[in-house]
Amino acid sequence: MAYEYISIFDIFKIGVGPSSSHTLGPWKAALYFLNELEQNQLLHKVSSLRVHLYGSLAKTGIGHGTDIALLLGLSGYDPVQIDPDKIPEILKRVRTEKSLSLKGQQQLVCDEKESILFHLGEVLPFHSNGLKFEAFETDKLIIERTYFSIGGGFVVQENDEKVEDMPKVPPYPVSTxxxxxxxxxxxxxxxxxxxxxxxxxxxxxxxxxxxxxxxxxxxxxxxxxxxxxxxxxxxxxxxxxxxxxxxxxxxxxxxxxxxxxxxxxxxxxxxxxxxxxxxxxxxxxxxxxxxxxxxxxxxxxxxxxxxxxxxxxxxxxxxxxxxxxxxxxxxxxxxxxxxxxxxxxxxxxxxxxxxxxxxxxxxxxxxxxxxxxxxxxxxxxxxxxxxxxxxxxxxxxxxxxxxxxxxxxxxxxxxxxxxxxxxxxxxxxxxxxxxxxxxxxxxxxxxxxxxxxxxxxxxxxxxxxxxxxxxxxx
Structure with missing residues (x-):
């Protein structure tokens, strides 16, 4: 089995409550998805998007602020840098205007009930905390990505593809x-x-x-x-x-x-x-x-x-x-x-x-x-x-x-x-x-x-x- 590199700064992450798996994880997944859009030169083509939540994210996502985290993440806010006191003001603006600015650049119409979907009866195979992003140009699906929030703010992509890597092997590798x-x-x-x-x-x-x-x-x-x-x-x-x-x-x-x-x-x-x-x-x-x-x-x-x-x-x-x-x-x-x-x-x-x-x-x-x-x-x-x-x-x-x-x-x-x-x-x-x-x-x-x-x-x-x-x- 391959050694898994985990820094103590992966264990201790600065962020916003209330949940590392249901708030911080989805927030980071949204930022990863924005990066995917930019890397594929698709950010400015997106006219609408949908986020599908599965398993525990669907069942307790509202109470854990998953929807809020997604709106903030897709808007490009960093959970480490954002002023928590500004969150209510940001949310009020997004919800009142029903408009979302992807990474502060691409303006979209955003009706939460249509954009964030809670699939209460479905669980994805890899982990209970699954979420899928879909981006559309007009009615055409141009990219989709599935992520799993696996606890403690750690996020992996579908098929266990890591979105964060440690480049060096430590001198004293520890698994047990x-x-x-x-x-x-x-x-x-x-x-x-x-x-x-x-x-x-x-x-x-x-x-x-x-x-x-x-x-x-x-x-x-x-x-x-x-x-x-x-x-x-x-x-x-x-x-x-x-x-x-x-x-x-x-x-x-x-x-x-x-x-x-x-x-x-x-x-x-x-x-x-x-x-x-x-x-x-x-x-x-x-x-x-x-x-x-x-x-x-x-x-x-x-x-x-x-x-x-x-x-x-x-x-x-x-x-x-x-x-x-x-x-x-x-x-x-x-x-x-x-x-x-x-x-x-x-x-x-x-x-x-x-x-x-x-x-x-x-x-x-x-x-x-x-x-x-x-x-x-x-x-x-x-x-x-x-x-x-x-x-x-x-x-x-x-x-x-x-x-x-x-x-x-x-x-x-x-x-x-x-x-x-x-x-x-x-x-x-x-x-x-x-x-x-x-x-x-x-x-x-x-x-x-x-x-x-x-x-x-x-x-x-x-x-x-x-x-x-x-x-x-x-």
Whole structure:
């Protein structure tokens, strides 16, 4: 089997909520399609287009903002650069005028009901998240392309043709936890040492460090915004934001004017066990409330699980004095664990249920925290195994197809489990462990294949049917 190149910057992507597979993936697919049109010199010939959504994209696409992502992507907006506050204004203009400007160049009439089609009863063979673009010149089909959003913002073209390639083979290729352990032992280094050497094949070391600290800055900004923004989340479920109220209550009403001021007040406050745990939950809620409101987030490894890693990392920074070098090592280690799960199983809830999102993010956070806490390589892998072991079988059952219930609270659970898993690993002898990380990865994939489709991001099982809500309300 060919080695799959995955950078940690594929695992940690900056984008817009609420879903990496249903929002970021289709958005990127739209940009890829625009590139195809340009490369084939067809952009200015297009008079109309249609996008067909299949499987989970069709069933929960409205709640996950797939339609919005497609309109923004086809208009040429970059999910990394777009100002999330401008999205409502852009959408209002497109929908009011019923007009779409392909990449800002080719003006089309765009009636969403005719241009974006949801095929609720159809699933394409390769993956549940399939979408097909068709471009027409007058009534003649001039090009069509099918893409699959396979989780975490990763997109592949039909027939598994990759639309993004890594040009160089890293010095320490890793497909499994056993590979990673072997390289660490040969190099006599940590997980982050090995991963950094691999990343240097694609970026210089200084760039890797700067880019990781930029990712951390985006995460911190998202947490602070979530902890200072009140209101009701969009979508029709009328979920009230809680993080801002919790933050204000925990600080006793103390005023703060910036993230730095807010963070300082947290560290000078109470540090009892219950206070620290409450803050970790608040951090995770803040991220995923922002995610649900189409805010700027980082896939970690997905949008739906974006709150776990930042919450655990901020816990390490504020309550255990982690510094920038620790942040870098944490993210390098966490990113490699996410890569191992993607290669050996899946990070897509549409393929594996929520164990593939919250479970993986918890395992990533547990390993990262263990490394910066002085744990051995074996203890880091053990922490990741413990965290995933206790998420096995977790289903994805979003109410109304929205990444809100139970998704937001699940991030708090994943963060707490990550911290517990790290503590257990640090207090244990890994040589006595009976379960390896690779066995858990395989078990997660076996469980995913056995899991009924109702529990794979279709909103056809679990809480989604016991708290019924029609897609028309979203």
């Amino acid at each position: 936890a056993a590979d990673l352990l072997e390289w660490c032992e040969k190099k006599e280094g940590t997980i982050s040492d090995v991963v950094l050497e691999n990343e240097r094949q694609w970026r210089c070391e200084e760039e890797v460090r700067m880019d990781l600290l930029h990712i951390w800055q985006v995460m911190k900004t998202c947490i602070y915004r979530g902890c200072t923004t009140e209101g009701v989340l969009p979508g029709g479920l009328h979920v009230v934001r809680r993080a801002a109220n919790m933050s204000a209550r925990f600080l006793g009403g103390k005023h703060h004017s910036s993230y730095e001021d807010w963070a300082k007040k947290i560290t000078t406050g109470n540090k009892e066990f219950q206070d620290i745990i409450a803050w970790v939950s608040c951090f995770a809620l803040a991220i995923n409330e922002e995610n649900a409101a189409f805010g700027r987030v980082v896939t970690a490894p997905t949008n739906g699980s974006a709150g776990v890693i930042p919450a655990v990392l901020l816990y390490a920074v504020l309550f255990h004095n982690a510094v920038d070098d620790d942040v870098i090592r944490f993210l390098l280690t966490a990113g490699e664990i996410g890569s191992i799960f993607k290669k050996g199983a899946t990070i897509s809830a549409a393929m594996g249920g929520c164990q593939a999102e919250i479970g993986v993010s918890s395992a990533m956070a547990a390993a990262g925290l263990t490394e910066i806490s002085g744990g051995s390589v074996q203890q880091c892998l053990m922490a990741a195994e413990i965290a995933m072991e206790h998420h096995l079988g977790l289903t994805c059952d979003p109410v109304g197809g929205l990444v809100q219930i139970p998704c937001i609270e699940r991030n708090t659970m994943g963060a707490i489990k990550a911290i517990t898993a790290s503590q257990l690993a640090l207090a244990s002898d890994p040589t006595q462990a009976r379960v390896s990380l690779d066995k858990v990865v395989k078990t997660m994939w076996d469980t995913a294949q056995d899991m009924h489709a109702h529990y794979k991001e279709t909103s056809e099982g679990g809480l989604a049917i016991n708290i019924p809500m029609s897609l028309s309300e979203c």
